[in-house]
Structures are given as C-alpha cells and as structure tokens.
Amino acid sequence: MMDFQTIASKFQVKGTFIFGEPFGCGHINDTYVLYFKREFEHPLRYIVQRINHEIFKDVPALMKNIDAVTSFLDKKVTEAGGDPAREVLKIVKTTDDQLFYHDEDGSYYRAYVFVDDAVCLQRIEQPEHFYQSAKAFGRFQKRLSDFPAETLTETIPDFHNTRARYEAFLAAVDADLAGRRASVQKEIDFVKARAQDTGVLLDLLASGQIPLRVTHNDTKLNNVLLDIATGNGICVIDLDTVMPGLAHYDFGDSIRFGASSAAEDETDLSKVFMRLDLFELFCKGFLEECGKNLTQTEIDFLPFGAKLMTFECGMRFLTDYLNGDTYFKIHRPDHNLDRCRTQFTLVLDMEKKYDEMMSIVKRCQADCR
Structure with a gap:
C-alpha cells in the first residue's frame, strides 16, 4: 500500500x-x-x-x-x-x-x-452525455487553436502515425511470432486493401493543407468531467497523451468509441454498426465549439478521421494478436482478435455510410455559422 x-x-x-x-x-x-x-x-x-x-x-x-x-x-x-x-x-x-x-x-x-461537484461517466447513459463530451473536446480544440503545438513533446512517439502503425503490422505478419497468421488471413487482407488510407492525413499535413494542432488523443467520454448540477461538460482530464497531432485524431477516436452500437469487444458482429444519430450529435457539439477555428479542409476530412482512427485501432489489435498479445490486456483467448473484428466491422459500416456522414458534417457546419 x-x-x-x-x-x-x-x-x-x-x-x-x-x-x-x-x-x-x-x-x-x-x-x-x-x-x-x-x-x-x-x-x-x-x-x-x-x-x-x-x-x-x-x-x-x-x-x-x-x-x-x-x-x-x-x-x-x-x-x-x-x-x-x-x-x-x-x-x-x-x-x-x-x-x-x-x-x-x-x-x-x-x-x-x-x-x-463533477462526475466522469464510464459509458453513455443518455445521448446528451455524448453531446456534452463533444462540446468539451471541441472547446479544448478552440482554446488551444493558437497554442504552438510543435513545442510539445510526443509522449508516445508515432502514437497516431497510421503509416508507422501499418509498417509495424506488416512486420508482425512477416514474423508471425504466435503462429496465428494463417487463421487471420481475411483480416490481414482487409488491412492491406486499405494501405493507401494510412498516409492520407499525414500527406495533407506535410503539404500544408491541414495544420498541426494540440490534440488530446484519448477522447473518450470518461475523460470529460460533467457538472453534477447542470450536466454540462466542464473540464477535459487525463492529459498524458496531449501532444502535437491532428484534429481528426480527437474527433475520430470519439466517434470510434462513442458512436458504436456495441462494445469494443462484441463477438456478435451483427450487433455492430455506427449510429448516425450519435455521429450527428457529436458533430453538432464539436463544430458548435471549434468549427470556426478549423479550416475547411479539416472539416471536410472529419468523416475520414472517424474511419481512419477506427481502422488504425483495429489494425493495432490485429498486430498485437499476431505478436502474441503483448501490449493490450486480454481477458479471454482471442480477445484482441474479437476487438479487431469489431473495429473492422465498424469501418465497413462507415464506408457504406460515408456519403451520409459527409452530409451530416456539412449540415452541422452550416448550422454553426
């Protein structure tokens, strides 16, 4: 003790x-x-x-x-x-x-x-909670929009460098340390088919089309304190992963976790899809707060950020499964594989709903003007 x-x-x-x-x-x-x-x-x-x-x-x-x-x-x-x-x-x-x-x-x-007189919730008990988390994280972005992000240290280097994550995945496939490669060929093919996605945001950053920003990088509901009296999101907490990044990381990870219809490790994939109502609710709150501080290109790529963060997370789960479950804690056999499949199911659903996601972003942006 x-x-x-x-x-x-x-x-x-x-x-x-x-x-x-x-x-x-x-x-x-x-x-x-x-x-x-x-x-x-x-x-x-x-x-x-x-x-x-x-x-x-x-x-x-x-x-x-x-x-x-x-x-x-x-x-x-x-x-x-x-x-x-x-x-x-x-x-x-x-x-x-x-x-x-x-x-x-x-x-x-x-x-x-x-x-x-504040509380953090471990799960969304009602849609308003997700909306309040969106406003809190959007406010976080707005208030830090003129902070020199390049002066911060990367507390976990390449944390959301999806291209580097992809290279680590390929190395895990080649090494096949746990002897599991043959059993997950479908998932391996899923990742390889989307290899070009891994560099899209990084290339936009490198070309100056989107700016480097201060990002939280762990934008789950339980990292926002809600005022007990009003229910409003008042304070963003757990700042260990605050470092230079892209607005899409924070937006995307919130959608990945909060707009899913099921738990992160749901084994019945028929239950897994992205809830458009929650996607819209988060867009609304996020853009109400920081929409005027983001560039048009950043806003246009918010749906892609949601897809990419979900894809990256699934790829990390698969990488760890191939390596023998050495990074993420597991609570049952094939736990990381279950997590991976849930994320990839979400990616597929986002791809099907991508045009609707784009329309929602445009509508929310218009409402915030």
Missing part, C-alpha cells in the same frame, strides 16, 4: 491529512484521492497519481506538456470570464516547486486539485 501521508507531505497541499483511497477506473496510472481537514472549513480533496513510467518513459517532458497546456488554458478561460478552478486541471506542485515527485524507489507522483 502507498504511504499516503508521506506522499502528501511532498506536495503543497492545504490542511491536515486524514486518509487516502484508490480512485477511478484508469488502466495505466495508479490513481488515489487524498482527504485533508481544515479548521472551520470543508475538507479538501486532491488527486494523486503514480505515473506509469513504463508507458510514459519521459515523465519530465510529459509533465512539462501538461503544465504548458493547463497554464495556457487557464489564461483562456479567465479571459473568457469562466472559472479556471473548475474548467482546467490544476497541478499541485511539490514542496520544492517541481511538477512531480520522484522517490528513491524510482516511482513518479503528481497531484491535482480535485474538482468538486
């Missing part, structure tokens, strides 16, 4: 430590909530995380990214008359004024001020 009191003593917290306990459902970092009492005032809570430095190998650069982005957002929210205490994550520095604490055992810790 973590020595909560010792860890708490390393940060500039207010009040007297009471107790700490595990918090949330994260799969990468270890997250805890710590409680502190104050005389004549309500107790305070802080989030403390032990950062997984096996995944995030350059913790100083990661924390420098988060500090730069949250400081920038704080100014934007303040200028707009908002409440940065609720709308932006606030890093609590260590007693020696550092962004993280590195203990003698090699572990890295950081602390944030706990945002009260």
